[in-house]
Amino acid sequence: MLNHEAVMDYILKCLRGMVASELEIKPESDLVDELGLESIKVMDLLMMLEDRFDIPIPINILLDVRTPGQLRDALLPHLEKTYGSL
Template sequence: MLKHDVLIEYILQCLHELTPESRRPIGPQSNLVEDLGLESIKILDLLMMLEDHFDLSIPINILIDVTTPVELANALVTYLENHHGAV
């Protein structure tokens, strides 16, 4: 069972690894592009880190309306619930 707070915590940990040069604080509401300067390749790296850590496959289309770590966690939980049952 994947808990939402555990997912957000891991996303934030990954973002710290992907943006070590960031001078801005990284939080659940940080904008991935505007605040953290993530380019598309780093966002894909983030998805791959999540896939590896949680041993699942994440379709790239869940990123359509995602701009923050909390939105990514919400989209991922929604996707998992819709395609794999309760999370």
């Protein structure tokens, strides 16, 4: 079932495959400063999310996103258009 927790779990799972294994990844981790994601990795993450949830994600949602939790919150309106209330 798709809900807030499932979306967050998937984002964290993707990030675990993208960053150094010794880093602890939490919803409040800074994507750039703590996790060291470069812009190309952030774009890869967006593509993974688009593929998993089968939705288009506008790149401009990244303007105010600094953490996985903020990314989830930015995705929710787009997910709700396709899946209804989460």
